[in-house]
Amino acid sequence: MDIEDLAERILAGERRALARGITLVESGRADHKTMARALLERLRGSGREAMRIGLSGTPGVGKSTFIESFGMMLVAQGLRVAVLAVDPSSARTGGSILGDKTRMERLSRSRQAFIRPSPAQSHLGGVARRTREAIALCEAAGFDVVLIETVGVGQSETVVAEMSDLFLLLLAPAGGDELQGVKRGIMETADIILINKADGDLKATATRTCADYAGALRLLRKRPQDPEGFPKALTVSAALERGLETAWAEINALADWRRETGHFAGRRAEQARFWFEAEVREGLLARLRREPVKGAMAALAAQVEAGQISAELAADELLETYLGESLPT
C-alpha cells in the first residue's frame, strides 16, 4: 500500500480512501500499525478542524433517526458530515450500533456523508484510540462535522465526551416514575440534552420531560466552559425533523462562545494531554496484563479481597517484583 498516495486521496476528500485509512488504523497487524502511524504522521497538521460532536442515547430513544435527520439537515446546508461510533460491546455481540446502515438510508447514500461503525475491539481503551485516530482522518478529509455516537453503557460516554468539542444527550419522553434512564454522572458531561419524539401523542410528555431535565440541570453547579443558560434541555422530533435547526443554532452559539473565550482550544489541549496520560497509564497497565505479571496480580487481588493482605502491601510487592530494577521507588 502506498501511504503517500493514500494520504493525498484522503486530503482530496475521497471517501473510499478515508475508509481504507480507518481500516488501517483499526488493524491489529504489526505491518499495518507501522503504516497507520506513518499515515497519521503524514496527515498531522493538515490545519483542518471539524466540529466534533459527541452523542449519547440508550437504545429506543431514536438515535439512528436523529442522526439521519440531523445529518441530512447539515448536508442540506452544504456541510460534510462523518458519523463514527464508540461501542465497546460490539466486538462481543457481533453487532454494532451503526452496522445497520439501512436505518440511515438517506444519509448513507449522501455523497456528503460518511458513516463508519465502531471498531471491533473488546477493550474500551482500544476503541478510544481507534476512534480518535478515525476522527483525525475525517478531519484531514475535510469533513465539517464529526458525530461520535455511543450507547450509554459503562464508561463509553466519558470516553466520547473526552474526544468531543460538545456533547449531546438524547432522551426519550417519559412520565414520572419512568424517568430512571439517565445514568448517574452523565449529566456531568452533557452540554445539551435533547428530548426526542416531541410529536404526536408524546408531545406533551416530551415537553414535561424537557422541563424536568431543565430543572435538574439548574440544580448542578455552573461550569466555567458554559455561558449563561447552558447546559440546556430542548425538545426535538427527529421523525418530523422538528427542532433540529434550533438545536444546531444552540450548538453553534455554544461553540462560538467557547471559541471566543478560548475554552474551545483549551478543551482540545486538555483532551490531548488527557489522552497522552491515559495512553501512558494504559501502556503501563497493558504490560501488567501480560504473563507472568497478570497471574501474580490476580492472585494478589484475590488475597486483598479476602482481607489476607492490605491493598498497599500487595501493590508494593507486585511493583517491587516487576519494576524494581528498571524504575526503582
Next chain:
Amino acid sequence: MDIEDLAERILAGERRALARGITLVESGRADHKTMARALLERLRGSGREAMRIGLSGTPGVGKSTFIESFGMMLVAQGLRVAVLAVDPSSARTGGSILGDKTRMERLSRSRQAFIRPSPAQSHLGGVARRTREAIALCEAAGFDVVLIETVGVGQSETVVAEMSDLFLLLLAPAGGDELQGVKRGIMETADIILINKADGDLKATATRTCADYAGALRLLRKRPQDPEGFPKALTVSAALERGLETAWAEINALADWRRETGHFAGRRAEQARFWFEAEVREGLLARLRREPVKGAMAALAAQVEAGQISAELAADELLETYLGESLPT
C-alpha cells in the same frame, strides 16, 4: 517504639495509642513506614468492623455542627465514634477541616469519641492511603462508627465514597436559582442526602429543597445496591438536633438491607480490589513522576498539547524508553 505494645494498647481502645498509631502511618520517614507496616499487619484480622460512613458537604452547610450533634447522639446510644477527614487541600492552606476542634466542643471532650484532622499530604493518593490505614486502626481500636468527612472539592468525594459503607451528602436549604451547589456526578455516590438547617426561617425552604432533590434522585437510574426508596433525601436540623434519629434509622435500614443481600460485604471486597488496583497504578505513576522520566513526560505532554505529536506516539516513546527492557510490549 515498641510496636507490639502499641498494638495491644490500640486493641484495648486507648485513644492516645490510636493517635500515635495514626501519626506513625502518616509519617514519611522510612523507619516509621516500616513500623507502620508492622503495626497494620499485627492488627489485621482483629475481626472488628465499624460502620464506615462518608460525609460530604461544602463549607457553610453546617458540617461541623452536624458531626457534633450526630456524633453526640451516637455516643448517647453507647456507641464509640471516630471522625476522620479527607482534605487534600489542607497541606497547602495550612488549615484543615477538622483542625478547629472548638467547633465540635462536646464531641472532642467525649471519651467515647476520637477526632482526627486530615493528614497533611498535598497528594490525594497519599491522603487516601493514610485515611484507609487510619480507618483500619480505628476499627482495631473498637470504634463502632467511623465518620469520614470531606469537603466537596475535586476527586475527594469519590475517594471517600470508595472507602465508605454508606455515603451522606449534606446540603444547605436554597431557593430556585441558588441551587447550584451540587457538583455534577456527586449524586452518583450519595446514599442519603440530608438538607440541614431545617429550622427557624429556613424550615420551609429546606422542605422545598428536600423535595427538589428527592425529585432529582428519582430521575436517576436505580442501583443494585439500593433497596426500594433509596437513595433518599431527608431534612435535618443539626443545631436543634432534629431529624438525627430518623437519619440514623435510615442509615441502619440501608446497612441492614445491604448486609442481608450481601451488598455490604460485596462492596468492601470491591473496594479492596479497587484500592489494590489504584495502588498499583499509583505506584507505577509515582515512578513516572521521578526524574528523569518526569522531565521527559512533561516535554512530551507540551508537544502533545501543541499538536506536534500524537498522544499515542508520545506515550509509546516514553514507555519504550523507560520500560522497554523490564516489561516489553
